[in-house]
Amino acid sequence: MFSKQGGFGQGVGRLLVLGLTGTVAGCGGGSAGNGYGYGYGNNYSRWGNPAGIPNQAKYAFVVNNGSNNLSEYSTNTGGGLTSMATLRTGNSPNSVAVNPARRYVYVTNLSDSTLEEYTVSSSGVISPLSTIATGNSPESVAIDPSGHYAYVGISTGIAQFNIGTNGLLTTMIGSPVATNGIAQSVAVDPLGQFVYVAIPNKNQLMVFGIGSTGGLSYLRTLATGSSPQSVAVDPTGQYIYVVNQLSNSLSQYTHT
Template sequence: MNKLLSIVLIGISLTAQAQSAKEIMYIGTYSLRGSEGIYVFEFDRKTGTMQPIQSVSNAKSPSFLAIHPSGKYLYSVNEGAAKTEGGVSAYTIDRATGKLTFLNGQSSLGAGPCHVSVDQTGKTAFVSNYGGGSLAVLPIKADGTLGEATDSVQDEGTGPNTQRQEKAHVHSATLAPDNRFVYVADLGIDKLNIYDIDVKASKIKPASTPYATVKPGSGPRHFTFHPNGKYAYLVEEMTSSVAVFSRNPQTGALTMLEDNVKTLPADFTGQNTSADIHIDPSGKFLYQSNRGYNALTIFAIGNDGKLTKVGDQPTEGKTPRNFLIDPKGEFVFVAHQDSDNITIFKRDQKTGKLTYTGQSVKVPAPVCVLMASSH
């Protein structure tokens, strides 16, 4: 009886712990219209609302964020740092409250850093310099601080769009599900460069198949993998389209399945650029944000990885940049750079369609939305 009672009590205690885990959200912004820097919110899943916890002062446009796999640290690129060299900052996360404390900063070795990612071991950060057309590889120390860059790659080349592709523009670096490769999207040269990673040394080298190319003038921006690891999807910013690839897990090589899959309705005639791309946790639906049309495009993903358009969801704001599908697949949060708000949508897990909850949170020039659980 006592043993049974103790098992029951342990069960109750674990349930209470699970329920008390707060869902914390981090918002990266541009330093415009009074933005203080990085904003921290708590998400209440029952009411579907976000409550402000903290704003962290950073006047250098901490636009894109990444959370360390341990959940103890957060990293931001500082896109508005000195014109020649951008920066990247490290923060500790208070696991009880979700609040941030500045740790240290390092150079990104290039101008206009716009994306940061961290490998699954938590030992290496990859920083994409849009302005500089380069990728910097920085070691992460045991205390979460960033070391000086141990490796970097400078892209060279141009594309047919002389205004946007006058030189290389590295836009993102995405880790493969197996953590063996990093895929670097370069908007300026219409390439996805593929690198082998040595996470212990924080070094990279070109993979045996070193890149995949897309239709000239497409403008590769962000990249995401299907949960099964077999397929991958690329935002083509300038053609408002998506490219679909299959992936060889041994070599990391990509094979094009579909290129320039259109995301906009046929009757849309305005100006538009695509921004972000995410797949729901079940791997059944893909979403892509469109700036100008101001909507998320929704695709169903077939067993062969190919896409069928389901519809478009207006995002209730202007210039939707990054967006977040919460880890349970129930909600979608959209950051609007030009209307200074984040809008919240409920997601139908069967159809993939979205319903606006009516909840809109004011944040100046939001760019990036992340979620973490605190304990």
């Protein structure tokens, strides 16, 4: 069962930065040069310490919408960043995600309607892997905790992909799953049971269940504030947070 707890007002706007998982994910919008970022490393403790990467943030990735590239940074123990590399992406990259094994990075390209894949070596070297079509206007990408499935919010629903052992994506049968409007932001709960989708043109948060093979099934729709832009889930999976752009508020929900 999901219920709305309330919200905060004033000055939340379009930016949501939550260190809910030991990582930091950010989403901003506006003029050319603004970036969308994802740092990885600590994640959920039950993911362990794969690929010999210490259980703390080592690298951060930022897609630069105005310059069509992906920036990579290394992080030190104090959280400072050092630039490592910049790679060309498709047109208008607007979201980035890292799989739990921390070996693959996924970038959505809004204007190209594609999802790009990159490999990350144990020393942090990032290299292009492949590109796959998503459907119109991919807005957000999220990876489930097992690292087996990827979900991309598009203009008419959620594109669903299987992730192979080599990191490559294949489209699931039945993809995309329809939503009530533009799937602006997609988040997966840390237990891999639910997908949450912010629908700004309907002022809604849609909830889907994740099946045994990764497919989504609709569960329910919750009211949000005006024009929800970003959704995040805390590490326990019990609390969900939604940023509402036009009402300058943060909606809170609980899963009991």
